Amino acid sequence: xxxxxxxxxxxxxxxxxxxxxxxxxxxxxxxxxxxxxxxxxxxxxxxxxxxxxxxxxxxxxxxxxxxxxxxxxxxxxxxxxxxxxxxxxxxxxxxxxxxxxxxxxxxxxxxxxxxxxxxxxxxxxxxxxxxxxxxxxxxxxxxxxxxxxxxxxxxxxxxxxxxxxxxxxxxxxxxxxxxxxxxxxxxxxxxxxxxxxxxxxxxxxxxxxxxxxxxxxxxxxxxxxxxxxxxxxxxxxxxxxxxxxxxxxxxxxxxxxxxxxxxxxxxxxxxxxxxxxxxxxxxxxxxxxxxxxxxxxxxxxxxxxxxxxxxxxxxxxxxxxxxxxxxxxxxxxxxxxxxxxxxxxxxxxxxxxxxxxxxxxxxxxxxxxxxxxxxxxxxxxxxxxxxxxxxxxxxxxxxxxxxxxxxxxxxxxxxxxxxxxxxxxxxxxxxxxxxxxxxxxxxxxxxxxxxxxxxxxxxxxxxxxxxxxxxxxxxxxxxxxxxxxxxxxxxxxxxxxxxxxxxxxxxxxxxxxxxxxxxxx
Numbered sequence: 001x002x003x004x005x006x007x008x009x010x011x012x013x014x015x016x017x018x019x020x021x022x023x024x025x026x027x028x029x030x031x032x033x034x035x036x037x038x039x040x041x042x043x044x045x046x047x048x049x050x051x052x053x054x055x056x057x058x059x060x061x062x063x064x065x066x067x068x069x070x071x072x073x074x075x076x077x078x079x080x081x082x083x084x085x086x087x088x089x090x091x092x093x094x095x096x097x098x099x100x101x102x103x104x105x106x107x108x109x110x111x112x113x114x115x116x117x118x119x120x121x122x123x124x125x126x127x128x129x130x131x132x133x134x135x136x137x138x139x140x141x142x143x144x145x146x147x148x149x150x151x152x153x154x155x156x157x158x159x160x161x162x163x164x165x166x167x168x169x170x171x172x173x174x175x176x177x178x179x180x181x182x183x184x185x186x187x188x189x190x191x192x193x194x195x196x197x198x199x200x201x202x203x204x205x206x207x208x209x210x211x212x213x214x215x216x217x218x219x220x221x222x223x224x225x226x227x228x229x230x231x232x233x234x235x236x237x238x239x240x241x242x243x244x245x246x247x248x249x250x251x252x253x254x255x256x257x258x259x260x261x262x263x264x265x266x267x268x269x270x271x272x273x274x275x276x277x278x279x280x281x282x283x284x285x286x287x288x289x290x291x292x293x294x295x296x297x298x299x300x301x302x303x304x305x306x307x308x309x310x311x312x313x314x315x316x317x318x319x320x321x322x323x324x325x326x327x328x329x330x331x332x333x334x335x336x337x338x339x340x341x342x343x344x345x346x347x348x349x350x351x352x353x354x355x356x357x358x359x360x361x362x363x364x365x366x367x368x369x370x371x372x373x374x375x376x377x378x379x380x381x382x383x384x385x386x387x388x389x390x391x392x393x394x395x396x397x398x399x400x401x402x403x404x405x406x407x408x409x410x411x412x413x414x415x416x417x418x419x420x421x422x423x424x425x426x427x428x429x430x431x432x433x434x435x436x437x438x439x440x441x442x443x444x445x446x447x448x449x450x451x452x453x454x455x456x457x458x459x460x461x462x463x464x465x466x467x468x469x470x471x472x473x474x475x476x477x478x479x480x481x482x483x484x485x486x487x488x489x490x491x492x493x494x495x496x497x498x499x500x501x502x503x504x505x506x507x508x509x510x511x512x513x514x515x516x517x518x519x520x521x
Contacts (some may be wrong), residue, residue: 015238016207016208016222016238016239016240016251017207017208017235017236017237017238017239018207018208018209018210018212018213019206019207019208019209019210019235020188020209020210021144021145021187021188021209021210023235024144024187024206024207024209025144025145027206027207027231027235028042028206030230030231031226031231035228035230035231037226039074039077039105040105041226042224042226043074043077043078043081043105044081045223045224045225045226045247046078046081046179046180046205046223046224047077047078047079047080047081047082047083047084047085048081048082048085048223048247049203049205049221049223049224049225049247049248050078050079050081050082050138050140050177050179050203050223050248051081051082051085051086051089052085052223052246052247052248053177053201053203053219053221053223053248054066054082054086054136054138054177054201054203055086055089055091056221056248056250057175057201057219058135058136058175058177059264060089060090060091061264061265061266061267062135062265063135063136063175064090064091064092064135065091065092065094065133065134065135065136066083066086066091066092066093066094066134066135066136066137066138067093067094067095067096067121067130067133067134067136067137067138067174068080068082068083068086068093068094068095068096068137068138068140069095069096069137069138069139069140069141069157069161070095070096070097070140070141071099071140071141071142071143071146071154071183072099072100072101073101073142073143073145073146074143074145075140075141075142075143075146075179075180075181075183076097076101076106076140076141077101077105077106077109078140078143078179078180078205079095079138079140079179080095080097080106080109080110080113080140081109082138082140082179083095083113083118083138084109084112084113084116084118087113087116087118093118094118094119094120094121094134095113095118095119095120095121096120096121096122096123096126096157097110097120098122098123098153098154098157099154123153123156123157126160130160130164130174131164131172131173131174134174135174135175136174136175136176136177137161137164137174137175137176137177138177138178138179139161139176139177139178139179139182139183139197139199140179141154141157141158141183142154142181142183142184143179143180143181144180144181144187144209146181146183146187150184154183158183158184158196158197161176161183161197162195162196162197162198164176175200175201176197176198176199176200176201177199177200177201177202177203178197178199178201178202178203179203179205180202180203180204180205180209181209181211182196182197182198182199182202182211182215183197184196184197185197185211185214186211187209187210187211188209188210188211189210189211189214190210190211190213190214190215191211191214198216198217199215199217200217200218200219201217201218201219201220201221202215202217202219202220202221203221203222203223203248204220204221204222204223204251205222205223205224206224206226206227207222207227207237207239208220208222208251212251219250220250220251220252221248221249221250221251222239222240222248222249222250222251223247223248225242225246225247225248227239264443265445265446266358266443266444266445266449267358267445268357268358268359268442268443268444268450269442270442270444270450271440271442271450271452273452276440276452280435280438280440280454280456281323281324281325281435283438283440283454284323284361284363284438284440285323287354287359287361287440288300288323288352290357291354291357291359294356294357296354296356296357298319299352299354300319300320300321301317301318301319301320301352302317302318302319302320302328302330302350302351302352303315303316303317303350303351303353304316304317304318304330304338304348304349304350305348305349305350305351306337306338306341306342306345306348307341307345307347307348308340308341308344308345309344309345314337314338314341316338318330318332318338320352321378321430322378322430326432326434327365327432327433327434327435328350328363328432328433328435329370329430329431329432330430330431331375331378331379331428331429331430331431332395332428332429332430332431333390333393333394333395333396333427333428334369334426334427334428334429335394335395335396335427336395336396337395337396340396342367342431346366346367346368347364347365347366347367348364348365348366348367348433349362349363349364350362350363350364350433351363358442358443358444359440359441359442359443360441361438361439361440361441362437362438362439362441363433363435363437363438363439364435364436364437365433365434365435365436365437366433366434366436367431367432367433367434368431368432368434369429369430369431369432370429370430370431370432372429374430375424375428375429375430376424378430379424379428379429380421380422380424384416384422387422387424388409388412388413388416388422389409390424390425390428391412391422391425391428392405392408392409392412393405435456436455436456437453437454437455437456438453438454438456439451439452439453439454440452440453440454
């Protein structure tokens with residue numbers, strides 16, 4: 001799911017509409033009347049929004065045990081749907097549903113959850129101390145249409161959540177997530193007597209209700225990405241834009257965070273030395289294919305770091321456009337800063353970071369331009385819009401404004417509107433990094449990460465019996481020879497630009513000779 005951080009600032013600055021109880025009821029009637037929505041459609045979208053918002057804040061590896069307390073109405077149905085989605089997200093939901101609604105819609109939701117072996121816990125079987133068995137509690141008891149006196153067992157359940165919400169340290173108690181309205185609150189006036197639930201998160205649906213203005217918890221989200229223009233226009237709704245494909249968006253300013261406390265406790269399969277392929281190119285391709293198969297967004301994105309002749313580094317994200325045993329290829333403007341750096345210093349580093357898989361790969365090596373015919377072939381395989389963009393964009397140069405780019409693009413678009421061949425500009429082409437080092441990193445719990453380095457030597461003839469990696473001081477093992485070598489010259493110590501290994505002996509070799517040496521770092 002797309003991160004919500006980018007939308008938080010914009011949403012905080014915008015004036016968001018808050019609905020009265022009457023307007024909220026009318027909007028529901030119109031959605032399920034002339035606008036053609038059904039109750040189950042709206043419930044499905046609402047429940048998905050709640051699950052998405054919960055997952056945005058309460059990470060699976062920290063707060064996986066979720067108790068969903070459902071009431072007898074639509075709010076309870078939203079909770080049942082949210083529980084199903086949380087299950088498929090990897091959470092471990094349990095449900096307390098004391099007053100079941102005997103309608104087919106609700107019976108069907110219960111059947112779906114039972115088919116997933118999600119436990120239903122009777123009120124009397126709930127533990128006295130919910131904090132011992134649950135990390136998050138979803139309050140799905142009552143929504144904006146509720147009015148009247150709280151009756152058993154919901155009066156007791158709400159008081160249980162009230163007692164939890166007054167515990168001082170929120171890290172030591174379950175987080176409370178209320179759907180649309182904190183149960184027991186007045187839909188417009190909020191927590192009238194001050195003795196109600198104090199949720200940590202409120203997920204407003206369709207649009208926030210007036211009582212949400214009284215919400216003081218750290219996380220307020222809007223969910224229910226289904227409001228059509230007729231509703232927006234009739235009620236003059238001002239709602240924050242949803243980022244990307246997300247089903248929820250944060251309302252208001254994100255809570256201040258102690259940066260030093262931000263950390264993830266990675267949970268990954270152990271990367272054993274026996275599992276690492278002897279050829280680092282093969283290992284990279286294996287991981288890259290797994291990242292593609294997992295559906296990660298732009299798995300070919302990589303940070304490229306270059307250094308100019310003065311030793312000043314610079315980094316930027318580029319896209320990998322080719323990889324084989326000869327190296328890693330990307331394309332750019334030869335007038336850009338990275339191109340200037342590479343003309344002064346051909347050494348560079350790449351970093352692939354696959355966050356969802358807790359993996360990263362570092363690659364270091366030397367860089368040279370790819371042959372002109374290779375750049376030309378790739379250029380003409382791009383979409384025509386991208387070809388025109390490469391001509392128009394003079395990377396790393398200052399322009400008067402974006403309209404200059406847009407005007408130049410329109411002129412070129414008109415020039416080649418007949419479909420004729422667009423010539424590749426001389427100042428645009430590819431680079432290939434030939435690796436001398438790979439490092440494979442797999443995040444693990446308690447910062448005990450797995451990391452393996454593979455160093456490729458292209459001019460080594462003779463190795464000592466116990467070569468040592470100067471980066472770590474650890475014993476290194478020769479794993480694979482790319483080409484058979486038969487020469488050795490005694491008494492010559494290995495001298496290379498990177499001074500990788502000491503006590504090695506060398507002689508001039510054919511260019512295709514390389515030896516891969518790996519050590520755990």
